[in-house]
Amino acid sequence: xxxxxxxxxxxxxxxxxxxxxxxxxxxxxxxxxxxxxxxxxxxxxxxxxxxxxxxxxxxxxxxxxxxxxxxxxxxxxxxxxxxxxxxxxxxxxxxxxxxxxxxxxxxxxxxxxxxxxxxxxxxxxxxxxxxxxxxxxxxxxxxxxxxxxxxxxxxxxxxxxxxxxxxxxxxxxxxxxxxxxxxxxxxxxxxxxxxxxxxxxxxxxxxxxxxxxxxxxxxxxxxxxxxxxxxxxxxxxxxxxxxxxxxxxxxxxxxxxxxxxxxxxxxxxxxxxxxxxxxxxxxxxxxxxxxxxxxxxxxxxxxxxxxxxxxxxxxxxxxxxxxxxxxxxxxxxxxxxxxxxxxxxxxxxxxxxxxxxxxxxxxxxxxxxxxxxxxxxxxxxxxxxxxxxxxxxxxxxxxxxxxxxxxxxxxxxxx
Numbered sequence: 001x002x003x004x005x006x007x008x009x010x011x012x013x014x015x016x017x018x019x020x021x022x023x024x025x026x027x028x029x030x031x032x033x034x035x036x037x038x039x040x041x042x043x044x045x046x047x048x049x050x051x052x053x054x055x056x057x058x059x060x061x062x063x064x065x066x067x068x069x070x071x072x073x074x075x076x077x078x079x080x081x082x083x084x085x086x087x088x089x090x091x092x093x094x095x096x097x098x099x100x101x102x103x104x105x106x107x108x109x110x111x112x113x114x115x116x117x118x119x120x121x122x123x124x125x126x127x128x129x130x131x132x133x134x135x136x137x138x139x140x141x142x143x144x145x146x147x148x149x150x151x152x153x154x155x156x157x158x159x160x161x162x163x164x165x166x167x168x169x170x171x172x173x174x175x176x177x178x179x180x181x182x183x184x185x186x187x188x189x190x191x192x193x194x195x196x197x198x199x200x201x202x203x204x205x206x207x208x209x210x211x212x213x214x215x216x217x218x219x220x221x222x223x224x225x226x227x228x229x230x231x232x233x234x235x236x237x238x239x240x241x242x243x244x245x246x247x248x249x250x251x252x253x254x255x256x257x258x259x260x261x262x263x264x265x266x267x268x269x270x271x272x273x274x275x276x277x278x279x280x281x282x283x284x285x286x287x288x289x290x291x292x293x294x295x296x297x298x299x300x301x302x303x304x305x306x307x308x309x310x311x312x313x314x315x316x317x318x319x320x321x322x323x324x325x326x327x328x329x330x331x332x333x334x335x336x337x338x339x340x341x342x343x344x345x346x347x348x349x350x351x352x353x354x355x356x357x358x359x360x361x362x363x364x365x366x367x368x369x370x371x372x373x374x375x376x377x378x379x380x381x382x383x384x385x386x387x388x389x390x391x392x393x394x395x396x397x398x399x400x401x402x403x404x405x406x407x408x409x410x411x412x413x414x415x
Contacts (some may be wrong), residue, residue, distance in 0.1 A: 015273030035208030342375025
């Protein structure tokens with residue numbers, strides 16, 4: 001990369017900040033444009049801030065040397081400039097879209113006011129502002145309904161419960177975290193939430209938000225049952241934030257389409273992180289976003305052989321059940337961890353090895369196909385996750401006698 005090549009990154013999240021840092025380490029530089037007023041932060045840990053375990057500054061990321069706080073309103077591909085909402089323009093040689101994703105807001109009756117604002121007490125859970133708003137509103141005894149039982153909904157419900165809220169979680173699917181976990185692991189997550197006092201309803205669709213005086217008062221389910229609510233948290237997933245790209249005429253499907261060099265349909269514009277769609281996949285997880293940022297930094301620094309070929313992603317969630325990580329867990333609860341990677345449900349002909357300890361609330365399962373580890377899920381104790389993930393990522397054939405695989409499942413020194 002020549003010294004006069006100007007790289008501009010739109011987005012100051014994990015991917016954008018990582019790209020700027022890695023590029024600096026490789027002798028380059030990037031101007032990062034972020035619209036949030038807060039210092040860049042690790043979005044993955046927002047639930048720990050909501051739970052009161054961390055102060056906001058604890059999850060801050062190192063700020064890029066060149067950081068502009070502005071909202072980007074448009075991209076002029078012909079002039080190679082970025083237009084900000086305040087009227088300023090920023091020129092680029094290479095533009096990187098790291099715009100992340102937006103929360104999915106379900107089409108519930110009563111959800112939006114005439115001016116398209118959420119009613120008082122109804123919150124998305126995606127940004128630091130969302131988190132701080134919820135933190136101010138939650139107090140012991142407050143009635144909270146979490147809509148969505150995926151990774152984000154489970155995290156939010158746990159965080160609110162350890163703050164003393166009376167939490168009801170409404171999940172449309174038949175079990176919790178159905179995209180990441182198998183049925184046995186989902187049951188352990190359910191048990192953990194119920195031990196924290198969370199009331200969980202699965203196969204349950206929310207159809208209506210009822211308000212009085214502009215503030216939420218209850219949530220109505222599809223069967224007509226009403227849940228009283230002082231707070232409602234919408235945790236219904238996310239979708240790529242690709243509006244800028246689409247308006248600029250770039251190829252967009254679910255996300256911004258990129259090739260193995262993370263190049264969009266415009267050779268001067270790249271995309272990384274939650275907004276990018278590579279080889280048909282939008283990952284929406286931290287690990288792929290960071291890996292894409294690292295690959296792109298090397299490409300922009302002049303590595304002609306750099307390629308992004310996809311990420312074998314590990315999902316990991318810690319449900320500590322604690323306000324103070326150094327103090328005792330409420331009601332005697334021990335920390336609760338889970339991890340999932342690859343394909344957690346076997347296909348016909350696959351081999352499955354699993355170990356369950358109902359007393360300790362632990363569960364370990366791996367799926368083997370053609371002598372290769374293709375996926376696994378661990379709940380309760382993650383001492384083996386490092387060794388298992390390495391075996392999975394390496395995609396090397398496993399020894400035929402199966403003993404080393406059992407050793408991976410039981411050797412807690414593997415992390």
